[in-house]
Amino acid sequence: MPSNKDRRPANNPATRIGYGFDSHEFRSGIPLKIGGISLAHDKGLGGHSDGDVLLHAVTDALLGAVAAPDIGALFPPSDSRWKGADSAVFLREALKRVREAGYGVANMDASLILSAPKIGPHSAAIRERIAQLLGVGVDCVGLKAKTPEGLNLENAAIAHVVVLLEKRSSPKKPRKKNE
Numbered sequence: 001m002p003s004n005k006d007r008r009p010a011n012n013p014a015t016r017i018g019y020g021f022d023s024h025e026f027r028s029g030i031p032l033k034i035g036g037i038s039l040a041h042d043k044g045l046g047g048h049s050d051g052d053v054l055l056h057a058v059t060d061a062l063l064g065a066v067a068a069p070d071i072g073a074l075f076p077p078s079d080s081r082w083k084g085a086d087s088a089v090f091l092r093e094a095l096k097r098v099r100e101a102g103y104g105v106a107n108m109d110a111s112l113i114l115s116a117p118k119i120g121p122h123s124a125a126i127r128e129r130i131a132q133l134l135g136v137g138v139d140c141v142g143l144k145a146k147t148p149e150g151l152n153l154e155n156a157a158i159a160h161v162v163v164l165l166e167k168r169s170s171p172k173k174p175r176k177k178n179e
């Protein structure tokens with residue numbers, strides 16, 4: 001049993017983990033963007049923004065790690081500002097909140113589930129773009145792509161993401177509830 005003096009305050013642990021999930025439906029005639037990269041395909045992912053399922057899951061993982069409001073609360077689909085928005089905007093805001101809380105990203109890992117297009121040829125570009133957005137080395141961004149075997153989800157793209165944060169500095173003044 002650790003003594004009380006070994007315990008860090010609950011709001012200031014040395015590391016924090018975050019988990020994000022998202023899914024979007026494929027629709028014909030719209031561009032496909034995954035992980036900040038445009039992919040040639042006959043369908044894109046529907047959604048109010050650019051539909052980037054992977055960047056949305058990364059954003060929610062970052063927000064969750066610092067117990068901030070989630071992507072839907074911060075960027076509601078009802079707000080016309082986010083119509084067609086580049087999802088990098090959401091990720092950057094989440095990262096700002098991570099830094100304000102006194103943390104930086106140690107690494108992240110993602111599983112992407114979709115039947116097409118094949119992600120393998122684009123994996124390096126996606127990892128590089130996400131590493132650039134997160135300010136980490138590309139060796140700190142994991143990406144696995146799976147096909148939805150037995151899930152009957154041929155028309156969906158699904159992303160699961162975990163991030164590990166490490167304490168870098170003292171937190172700035174906390175935001176008000178739901179700010």
Ligand code: MG
Pocket residue numbers: 022023024047051052053056
């Ligand atoms: Mg989404």
